[in-house]
Amino acid sequence: MARIIGVEIPGEKRIEIALRYIYGIGPTTALEICRRANIPLGTRAKDLTEQQLSQIVHAIQDGKYVIEGDLRREIGLNLKRLQAIKCYRGIRHLRGLPVRGQRTQTNARTRKGPRKTVGVVRNPNAKAGIH
Template sequence: MARIFGIEIPNEKRIEASLQYMYGIGNTTAGRILEQAGIDPDIRTGQLTEDQLVKIATVIQSQGIIIEGDLRREKQAQLKRLTSINCYRGIRHKRGLPVRGQRTRTNARTRKGKRRTVGVKK
């Protein structure tokens, strides 16, 4: 398996798809990286030379694309800031409810979790 910034990406897939295994790189970003590095997106990752892997790494660094641990830390810090200032979004994150205004009377099961039935005693 090829390694870029210590992250292993699969050899048998196209390089455009393999780059997306890195947290923080999606379809559009992968295409842009390959275009600037001058690499054909249809080539398999296993067929890349060391020079081409280094080119990809330098493009990622020069573009200032935040990936993997740094991106995770940044997102975690943003959530921590929201919860610490007790804004509406922070409170929703704390309680595990939908943050972006979705309805919760029905649905929202992904955020709220499995239903807990409340029994009625006579």
């Protein structure tokens, strides 16, 4: 397994796929990084030399991509700002509800979590006939 910017990337995968394991790098960005670093597509991550790994790191840094910790921090600060100004999206994030206009009467289970059944709790003394 190779390490790129503190992230273990799987050695068996092709480099354009393995780069996607870095948070903030998707398919298009991965191809762009490979092109900038002059690495042939289809090369397995385990077959990369130290020089090629350093070329990838330089391509990522020179491309001014926001990745990993910086990106997570930026996204977290954006959410905190929305919540602080009490805008609609911020409130939806606070309550754990869908943010982008999806329906909530049915579905939305990914955001809302498992169902919490609300029902009537019967009085245990009612059956015995004790008043």
